[in-house]
Amino acid sequence: MSVALANYIALSAVIFMIGAAGVVLRRNPLVMLMAIELMWNAANLAFVAYARASMNNAGHIFAFLVITVAAAEAAIGLAIVVIVFRRAEFVDVDEVSVLKG
């Protein structure tokens, strides 16, 4: 009844890829933010798994910090999404392209 560390890391890599794909493919800023949360969580899983493997709880601390930062980032990110899209017709990042060239 034991699980190889490699399995955890592989799982986290899969989540990371799914998250990256979400950022690139989705057009809804909220979903993009959620996809970014997935990427960060993938890193967290890797941290926790490696912490368990090396019995070093620095990984736990790191994951804890990441969660804290993610909370702050989500708050700011959502505030920005609100001010950008409050009066917009579409909630779609493709609509936000005044700056280019």
Next chain:
Amino acid sequence: MGIEGQYPLLFLIWLAPFAGAIVIWALGPKLKSWSGPIGCAAIGVSFVATLASWADAVRSGPAGATTVVGAHQTMVTWIKGFALGLLWDPLTLVWTLIITGVGFLIHFYSMGYMHGDRGYPRFFAYMNFFVFAMLTLVLADNFVVLLVGWGLVGLASFFLIGFWFERPSAVAAATKAFVMNVVGDVGILFAIFILVAVVGSVSFADAFAGVQAHAYNGQLLFIACAALFVGCAAKSAQVPLHSWLPDAMEGPTPVSALIHAATMVTAGVYLIARCWPMWQGSADARELVGVIGGLTALLGAILGIGQWDIKRILAYSTMSQIGYMIMGVGVGAYDGGVLHFFTHAFFKAQLFLTAGIVIHALHNEQDVRRMGGLRAREPFAFWSMLVATLSICGFPPLAGFFSKDAVVYETLVKGHPVLYAIGVLTAGITAYYMFRMVFITFFGTYRGEIDPSSLGIRHPELAGTSAGLLKHPHDEAAPHEEHAPAWLMTAPVAVLFVGTIFAGFLDLGGTNSFWYGLLQPVFGATIAPVEGAAPFSELASSALVFIVVLAGIGLAYLRYGSTAALRDSVARLRNESIRMFPLLTNAFYFDAAIDALFVRPSRAFGTFFGVVVDPLVIDGAVREARVSALWLGHLFRSFQTGLVRAYALTIVFGAAAFIVYYAVVGAH
């Protein structure tokens, strides 16, 4: 390069003009008419210190070390590994003598010429600043200080061309000169970058040692030389970066004499002579420089034929003569090229200063068609102009004869028969247009009271002539009566006679001559005479050139100087003015060809032809280069779509490339 030591006099030479500039700049309004003498004194101090340091410059190093000559003083360790210093060797000495010596005379002259001008103190501050900048350029022992001096002389030239900034034409000319000079600065900048990339140093000694050690692979040395030459071409008005020089005549005449004839425009010659080991290492570079120099000599002379403005005639002759110098140092005749610089400084300064006397006497008239018959009215100016003209034509035994023949013959010795032919032909054309000017100006009758239109002067403002329409501002401020005593202006010219007549004798005596003895330690064996390299002797060559020169003078005499020509000079000049195009068809088609190559015909043909084509050529070439670069710029812009997802995708791609690389590296 140079014997290491402490040479306090070098700092005196270098900084005295700077101190003068600062003092006059700061106290100008208080000094008023004293700023002239102070400016002169600063240059005078510099000149005396130069003479006092003569021995240091020609002192040879320890026995056997023939290449070590002169003095070298380390100033400051700029950054670790980059020491800056002053170099004082015969080459620098020659330039410093001219800069401070002729510079002093011209400063002295300016006290008379600029008398009563509102900007009198400002003028001397600028002039002193220019001398300081020029000395920075020639005293540098490394490319960085050289480049700083290079940029500063451009800046000083900008200020002085635009000295009468109330005139839009002066401001435009100053801007044009500045922009073209920046092009040259950038060329030198790249040469420095290449040198640093190759030898890891900015000092001359290391750069040249790199040539000896074959540190430059492939075409690198040629590229470095070419980049340097871009700087030389811009500063020395070589084709195709020459068009700023005629326009620069918008500045006061002493400025034209000092900066745009005697010193600054010869900086290109100095740089090539200074970097001769690099040119010795690259035959392609010598070829390039020689050809461009020859072309410039010929083109300048041809364009000189069609000018009516006395200063523009001299400007084109300057361009042509610098072409000779560049051709000389380009083919490897370094001593000849430098000698021509030396003699040219005298006779060209004399020509300009004399022209200044004439212009002054005629209340700022510059159009030769409205002169005439001045031989009796201004006898001093006439004799001065005649002697200097004979000298520039290469009439023996005047100074120009020795130096020009040396350059022309050396092209043959070094195996460039085409350049030799160009040199001989140009000598003839030079004689023609210079005597054309002398005959029109000093012979016949005075035409100043005649209606301009009957002389064919239709668009004086376009022709660049003043024709009484453009009064110098200082004239309005100060009436004619208040002019300074005449000797202030004639005395310096009288001194210049000495150089104009006798400077060439320095080269008399082959390898025993003073000149050879002075420069041989610098250039070593490269300037040693080679027996039997040319199909005929130097004497025969001189005879050939002399015949061609006589032919040119004769032609000028027939067209402008003979009794018949003088009798109906008004009609003839009018005729020539109107029929100017056919006369110069060739020069015109040359320009038009480049025009068609580079520029869309949308640009209107608005100005008189001598000036016309040059801005188009330059702007056109620049525009073409820009268009291709802009196309790439637009390509990159088109990636910047403004869509976040596209950006995210770009980043993912970059990340993917990184990941693949690290996967491969990690798995090896």
Next chain:
Amino acid sequence: MILFWFLALAVVASAVFVVTAKRPVYSVVGLLANFAALAIMYLTLSAEFLAVIQIIVYSGAILMLFLFVIALLSSGVRPFSVGPDRLPRVLVPLSLFGIVALGGLLFVIALNPSAAGTSNASGAPLGPPGQANVFGSVADFGKVLFTTYLLPFEATAFILMIAVIGVIALAGDVDPIPPKARRRK
């Protein structure tokens, strides 16, 4: 072992659901499931405290924020809408390629036996939770957090402060754009 595979399946399926769901609200639900499954997985890795934090902070706070914003943006009669796609279609296969290249990561990490770190033998199996009782417990966690990692902990205080001040300053904006007549889709 079975628990791991079950959880792994849940994590991956919910992650895919987050990214592919038609409506953002569904994505939030998917994310909730994902986080819950991850929290259980943390328990199996003897990170008890983190598991709790994961549930409280992520599911309790962050996802509520998301829901709140979704509700705010789609308030009124207007459906939560998406405008025309401006990214060229050709880029979609390209992005898939990019993602596949990212797969290089997966192979290198997962299939390489030396991925286990230095202090543990390569590929060594992990025991079930509870074997190392002290490791990962709240006491253990807290002790390290307030001693060894005091500086990072203090720094997080500033992060939260920045978030508070920043959001107040951003959201307190008076929007000068006059409310346009909203078009119905």
Next chain:
Amino acid sequence: MLAQPFPLSDYAAILPLTIVATTPLMILLLDLILPKGAPRRDAAVAVGIAGLLLAAYVLVRQYLAHQFAPAFGFGFILGGFSIAFSLIVVAAAIFSLLMVLPQRDDEKVGPSCALMLWSAAGAMLMAGAGDLMTIFLGLEILSLALYCLCGMVLRASPVRLREARESALKYLILSSMASGFMLYGMALLFGATGSVNLAALQAIPAGNPVFAMGCGLFMIGVAFKLGLVPFHVWMPDVFEGAPLPVTAFMSVVTKAGMLAVFARFLYGVLGTDHQALIVPVWIVAGLSMLVGNLAALSQIDMKRLLAYSGIAQLGYIVAALAGTSTLGMRYALFYLGAYTFMNLGAFAVVALISRDQEEDSHLSAFSGLGTRHPLLAAAMAFFLLSLAGLPPTAGFIGKILILASTVAAGYQWLAWLLIAGTAISVYVYIKIVRAMYVPVDLAHIREIRPLSYAPWIAVAVCAVATIALGIYPAALHDVLPRIR
């Protein structure tokens, strides 16, 4: 009660950082107390600058006292290295604060200054970071504050408002994504070594795939923040959209912070043994020199142009580190210092010619500046010449030094790319210089009446520094500390 885990001297080590991080609290307090309008606005900026000056003073004292030691168990490493980067950050923050004043935006000045100082504190934390956690937290403090700052424009035209918010959104999404990559890389680095400490990472032998991949992902984050091609895509848009002081701040502080992290990682962890692990960074640096300058060619907005030029400039700076030589570190720091002055000087000039709330960063605003404001135009000309790398400016020296170091390290191709990039860039900058001095129809030129003359201080200091470093570079170069 736990015993005090760290000695007091550790707290002294982060004193400058603490000063910068707590000054905002005073600013916010004053913001509540003082009446609306000018006093409140000026007080916020004044207190901010005072705090930064105090921090700079402490930094200099620390440097002179040579109290170099790791603090908080290698979490923060105080040394000449961290002090040099911190000083650059502090200087950039001061100049940026001076540019805040012309933006008469009373409501937001307090929070803006506070966030800017916090952001600077984040960069200072990165400058001294000794483990992955501190790096990550410093980066996030820096970034989170900047996300907010980008969107904070008040009472501007709708277009301007939209631009600012768009830039905030783009920055947020792309930067968070890049942080994700970096974070995952950190996880792998942690996995490969079992420690988050940079000193522990050093012990890893070459050829560990997890370590290699961790490095790779870490470098993605580095390249993103430094804006190296192709991770530069966010820079032009964000720079153009963000308020001018924020753009100026970002252009130096994010770079300085991340450069410190990169250099410490490069010199402290990889050393000369793992050169293969760093090659992609040299490649993207080389690409940046070309692409940045080429793309700048066709720009008509000054902020955008400076963004592209910044991409190229960072390419130069990173190239100085190629070969991981001691001299290279010195030269990179020198160029970073020069870049700080010339870049912020240019931004300050833009701030001065701005009018009301609208920033006039269009290039046409510069035409004829030479006639209207000779002094301002001259300063701008020197900044542009320096950016182009012409003497007698600091940029010229910087380029010479970088060339020398890349060649000495055997990266000839980087030197050639640098020369090619410079060739393109000269045209970019000379074009603007020419526009300033070529005579134009004066009737079409607007009067410049900035709302505050505070940026003049920045312009003056930057101009003097740009020229002084160009003439006597040893002044800065020889006091630059060694790495660690």
